[in-house]
Amino acid sequence: MTDENRDRLDELLEDAARTYNRPPDERHMPLDQIWESVEAQVFPATRRPTRYAQWLRVAAALIIGVGIGRLSLMRSSSRPPVTAGPIDSVARKASVKVADVQPVDPATSRYLGQAAALLIALPAETNTGRPDEAFTKRANDLLLTTRLLIDSQSGSDPALRNLLEDLELVLVQVVRLEKERDPSRRTEMELIRQALDQRDVIPRLRTAVTEYAADD
Amino acid sequence: MTRTAFALQTTPKVNEPELIARVLAGDRLAGRELYDAHAPRVYRLAYRLTGDAELAREFTQDTFVRAFQRLADFRGDAAFSTWIHRITITVVANAMRKVRRLRERETDLSDLDAAPTPSGSRRIDPDLRERLAKAIDGLPEIYRTTLIMHDLEGYTHTEIAGSLGVAEGTCKSRLSAARAQLRAALAEFAKEYES
Numbered sequence: 379m380t381d382e383n384r385d386r387l388d389e390l391l392e393d394a395a396r397t398y399n400r401p402p403d404e405r406h407m408p409l410d411q412i413w414e415s416v417e418a419q420v421f422p423a424t425r426r427p428t429r430y431a432q433w434l435r436v437a438a439a440l441i442i443g444v445g446i447g448r449l450s451l452m453r454s455s456s457r458p459p460v461t462a463g464p465i466d467s468v469a470r471k472a473s474v475k476v477a478d479v480q481p482v483d484p485a486t487s488r489y490l491g492q493a494a495a496l497l498i499a500l501p502a503e504t505n506t507g508r509p510d511e512a513f514t515k516r517a518n519d520l521l522l523t524t525r526l527l528i529d530s531q532s533g534s535d536p537a538l539r540n541l542l543e544d545l546e547l548v549l550v551q552v553v554r555l556e557k558e559r560d561p562s563r564r565t566e567m568e569l570i571r572q573a574l575d576q577r578d579v580i581p582r583l584r585t586a587v588t589e590y591a592a593d594d
Numbered sequence: 595m596t597r598t599a600f601a602l603q604t605t606p607k608v609n610e611p612e613l614i615a616r617v618l619a620g621d622r623l624a625g626r627e628l629y630d631a632h633a634p635r636v637y638r639l640a641y642r643l644t645g646d647a648e649l650a651r652e653f654t655q656d657t658f659v660r661a662f663q664r665l666a667d668f669r670g671d672a673a674f675s676t677w678i679h680r681i682t683i684t685v686v687a688n689a690m691r692k693v694r695r696l697r698e699r700e701t702d703l704s705d706l707d708a709a710p711t712p713s714g715s716r717r718i719d720p721d722l723r724e725r726l727a728k729a730i731d732g733l734p735e736i737y738r739t740t741l742i743m744h745d746l747e748g749y750t751h752t753e754i755a756g757s758l759g760v761a762e763g764t765c766k767s768r769l770s771a772a773r774a775q776l777r778a779a780l781a782e783f784a785k786e787y788e789s
Contacts, residue, residue: 387777390726393718395746398727399645401638408647409633412655413626420662421622 437548486538489523493545514553521549610674618665629658632675636682642742643686644693653689657682672756679757687735722783729779737772744769 401407524546528539610631616624636657641650661668661678668677730738739758743749744765749757755765 387773387780390718390722390780391745391776393723394726394730397723398730398746399642399742401641401650402647404634407634407637408651409630409637412633412637412651412658413629415655416629416658416662417622417625419659421620421625 437551486527489520489527493520493524493549517549517552521546521553524549611670614665614668614670614674617662625662628674632678633658635675636678639679639682639743639747640686642746643683643739644690649689649693653682653686656685656689660685676753676756679753680759683739683757687739690735722780725780725783726776729776732779733772733775737768737775740765740768741772741776 524542528542528546610628613624613628617628633654637650637654640653640657641647644650644653657678660681668674730741733741736758740754743754743757744751751762751765751769755762758765760768
């Protein structure tokens with residue numbers, strides 16, 4: 379082996395440092411994505427609630443308000459019908475009218491109670507970053523019932539249908555929250571959140587909650 | 595030498611014992627800080643050893659998951675960086691045994707032709723570069739890891755010895771043996787080339 383070979387090897391190794399399995403620059407390393415996976419496995423119980431989860435809590439609180447209002451209304455459905463006041467067409471679309479609501483069957487009533495119970499528990503569940511499997515399964519079952527009710531006779535009541543559709547949306551989010559650990563789901567969830575915003579779900583629910591409160 | 599700079603540039607400047615204590619108490623942000631201090635070097639090393647972005651990502655993730663899950667076992671006798679590099683090398687070595695078996699079945703020599711030549715590098719005969727790359731790939735794993743860490747990534751013998759859990763003298767003799775094997779491989783190539 380000659381000295382020339384030694385020099386040549388050093389030169390080649392310097393070249394290899396630039397070419398052999400050359401890693402990307404740090405700014406191109408997928409470090410954030412890797413951290414998300416590490417965090418999900420190592421710190422699942424201490425993950426900060428996402429903006430999405432915080433939004434869900436607000437939505438859940440409003441849905442609960444509507445549900446409770448509905449339930450009280452159903453209990454008092456034997457009362458003579460209340461005549462709606464002079465409300466313009468825009469407000470009529472945006473709000474839930476007490477006079478429009480018809481009595482519902484006991485199964486629907488029971489379902490609404492179960493949905494309310496589930497949504498009451500939601501904030502505590504999302505405190506840990508995501509609901510546990512049993513919670514998600516229950517949300518999934520209620521989601522199926524919701525969809526059946528929307529397609530049933532109960533869905534012909536415009537006010538109840540509105541409530542069921544809003545509940546469906548929230549339950550869809552709860553079910554998807556289970557899959558939030560998967561980074562590929564994040565974009566999809568963000569799109570759902572945007573869709574909910576575009577439908578003005580929260581302003582509509584606020585209106586409904588206010589009306590029920592006023593009626594009581 | 596610029597190679598050495600890679601290893602030293604990212605030397606963490608955080609108070610690690612405090613960070614580690616916070617991580618053990620469940621502090622997610624401390625975990626992120628500890629991760630940020632070491633992830634670039636771990637990823638670089640995983641990439642060098644595997645030559646594959648997806649594998650480097652997977653092994654970096656496995657390294658940190660293991661490190662955090664076993665953090666209570668870290669006694670602080672050695673630097674955290676040494677400890678996590680030891681985990682990295684173990685993770686990569688174990689996983690690459692399986693990967694290598696798969697790759698042996700589907701080796702495509704034409705892939706090596708696609709290696710880019712960075713601007714500013716001296717002109718090296720592509721055949722020679724390919725031969726060297728193959729020779730590095732063909733080194734026994736302990737030699738290859740030592741050579742990559744020292745000659746390509748600029749780790750010191752002390753760092754390598756700590757990461758591999760061997761004496762510095764062992765590390766030096768492994769590097770020497772690795773270079774001798776490369777020289778032999780290149781000498782063979784030189785004969786072929788001349789004839």
